[in-house]
Amino acid sequence: MLYRLYQPSDFEPLYAIEEICFQPPLRFPRSYMRSIIRNSDSATWIAEESEHASKHMAGFAHVEWAGPDHDRYAYIQTLEVSPEHRRRGVARELLTHLEQSALAAGAAAIWLHVDTENAPAIRLYQAHGYSQQSREEHYYARLRAAFIYSKPLVTSH
Numbered sequence: 001m002l003y004r005l006y007q008p009s010d011f012e013p014l015y016a017i018e019e020i021c022f023q024p025p026l027r028f029p030r031s032y033m034r035s036i037i038r039n040s041d042s043a044t045w046i047a048e049e050s051e052h053a054s055k056h057m058a059g060f061a062h063v064e065w066a067g068p069d070h071d072r073y074a075y076i077q078t079l080e081v082s083p084e085h086r087r088r089g090v091a092r093e094l095l096t097h098l099e100q101s102a103l104a105a106g107a108a109a110i111w112l113h114v115d116t117e118n119a120p121a122i123r124l125y126q127a128h129g130y131s132q133q134s135r136e137e138h139y140y141a142r143l144r145a146a147f148i149y150s151k152p153l154v155t156s157h
């Protein structure tokens with residue numbers, strides 16, 4: 001599996017994964033997905049499998065950052081792996097790349113929302129050192145509750 005940054009030609013396969021992973025009203029509209037990817041204070045990572053000289057997108061993830069130099073934080077907008085590539089460590093690897101991008105951008109912490117009923121994602125974040133901070137009712141499409149998880153980012157010097 002190759003992990004690399006997004007290129008404009010990735011949009012259609014990326015959005016195809018969004019369509020598999022999320023049904024309306026929880027799915028990001030195309031225009032919203034394009035706008036978050038275009039944000040210059042963000043990084044979109046792609047997981048790509050090569051098979052017999054053809055390439056296939058297995059998953060993607062997006063992180064953005066905000067705030068002044070001394071108080072910058074990062075936020076994970078989404079992390080998605082297509083069903084046939086799950087349980088092989090792809091999300092774990094994408095998450096590591098998101099955190100590295102956030103650290104490189106100067107973020108001291110990273111946070112996210114996760115559906116309170118999304119047990120696989122909650123397990124992933126917990127296993128990766130994220131801790132639950134709070135809960136927001138009616139967060140997803142004003143219907144479903146979310147947990148907020150966060151993690152401090154530390155530099156290794």
Ligand SMILES: CC(C)(COP(=O)(O)OP(=O)(O)OC[C@H]1O[C@@H](n2cnc3c(N)ncnc32)[C@H](O)[C@@H]1OP(=O)(O)O)[C@@H](O)C(=O)NCCC(=O)NCCS
Nearest residue numbers: 021079080081086087088089090091092120121123124127
């Ligand atoms: C959540 C999701 C991203 C996980 O992707 P993945 O590539 O299968 O995850 P990984 O193989 O990297 O798993 C890493 C860890 O996460 C946890 N995990 C992942 N899937 C799990 C599942 N179905 N059940 C329980 N734990 C799970 C485990 O702790 C796992 O470690 P292990 O395999 O050593 O037990 C994937 O299921 C997905 O794309 N779901 C739909 C989109 C979504 O809900 N995204 C989250 C948005 S907040």
